[in-house]
Amino acid sequence: MHNVFDMRAAILRWYDDQGRTLPWRVRPEDRAAGVVPEPYAIWLSEVMSQQTTLAHATPYWTAYLSTFPTVIDLADADREVILSMWAGLGYYARARNLHKCAGVVRDEHGGVFPTDEKTLLTLPGIGPYTAATIAAICAEEATNIVDGNVERVISRIFAYDDPLPKGRKGLRELAGTLVRDDRPGDYGQALMDLGATICSPKSPTCLICPWQTWCVAHAAGESVKYPIKTKKKPTPVRYGYAYVLRCGDQILVERRPDKGLLGGMLGVPTSAWGEKPTDHSAAPMKRNWEKIGEVVHVFTHFELRLDVFGAEKDQIDDRMWMFDPSGLPTVFSKVVKSAHKKTGP
Ligand code: SF4
Structure with missing residues (x-):
């Protein structure tokens, strides 16, 4: 039985104690002291860390923020400079969208980065995951943050049988059943951290997992069976x-x-x-x-x-x-x- 109240309390306790410290992250103790997450910095970190490791993305984040301290600086920059700084990070459409998005924030939002999910979804290159993440972290909006790491955790917690990618919608809905408006930003980051550090693809360390009590896959001794994926065709x-x-x-x-x-x-x-x-x-x-x-x-x-x-x-x-x-x-x-x-x- 998934007791949402207890599950959230357990993962938030774990995050307070063991969540990752990242250069763009405002830890709970700093948040309590009045430090506010900066949406521009969070956006950059999210766009850069998709499809790569944080260790690889972090130097890019540092370089971009020191070269373009504000979203207006980024919007005003030469696109060629932005693209060449992106070299090595892959998925180059993201760099082009980064510039476009900064331009829209400058021209249509007075240079103030939006923090509500609905507006974020209208910006170039910002999809459901990034919009949900920025809104939860920066505006404490109770959004449903689902990235690849979260998919893995949720599919194991519920022993979700529908193969991905087709079953993705159902999995999102299951993740949504755990959303509440109590500390949404920290909850989302806790869930991402759990997937990135403990609930790993091949060898999850279930013994130290804050959600072990509720994990159906773990109870069945089948953690690594999930998420179930449709067999991929060979790469052309x-x-x-x-x-x-x-x-x-x-x-x-x-x-x-x-x-x-x-x-x-x-x-x-x-x-x-x-x-x-x-x-x-x-x-x-x-x-x-x-x-x-x-x-x-x-x-x-x-x-x-x-x-x-x-x-x-x-x-x-x-x-x-x-x-x-x-x-x-x-x-x-x-x-x-x-x-x-x-x-x-
Ligand atoms: S108990 Fe194991 S499989 Fe389940 S969520 Fe935790 S780490 Fe993942």
Whole structure:
């Protein structure tokens, strides 16, 4: 039997005692002392930490906040600067939406970041999870925060049998049965922490879990069976060519078209990426290309296999050249790293 009152009390006690300290988080004791969470900082942290680890996202968060201390600073910034600072964080549509969203907050909300769920959902790039999180943390709105970690916890607590992703709606509804207006922000963060630290995918530490008493999957000795997922189809493979043209220490780069994968980001020239390997006779520039490497990079929906070709040029021209490849998206950093062998002219 799931006693909501007792469950919330237990997880909030655990959070007060053992919740994570994060640079953007206002801990309960600080909140009690009058510190107020900053919605702009919370928004940045949420957008940046999706699909990656906090350890990876945190330096980006720090860099963005020190370069753009307010949402108006971000809105006023050059989009290219925002995109290049995002390099390595993946899912580049998020960086483009970050800039768009900041512009809307500046132009339509007087530069004040909204904190109610309904308004947040109207902003570019803000979906149900991010809206619910900001509203709960910054406005104590009793929202239903459900990310991947929370899905795992809730599916185990209720031994929820409907396979995901189809069963996601039902799982959200179950999570909603635990929502109350008592400390919504801390409750949401507690639930996220529980999923991230204790109720891990492969080896949950149920013995120290504040919700062990109510966990149906644990009682049945089947914690890791949940969440049940529909079997994934094998990841499709795409093939293509990447061209590394060097001039001394410099590498030729180009800005990718706005639409499509890695839109608006810098990268080395490539062929189109197709479902079958082709020959590379349609190389974009007439050169003596020599194959110098291979790169495999996994995106969300496909695996990309690139043959890397290199050539050298003796003079820089008026195209875009770059010395430091660390500002490139990960797939292109890999390409440049693989191009270790000097090629003939
Ligand atoms: S008891 Fe175990 S499986 Fe259940 S919520 Fe806690 S950590 Fe997860």
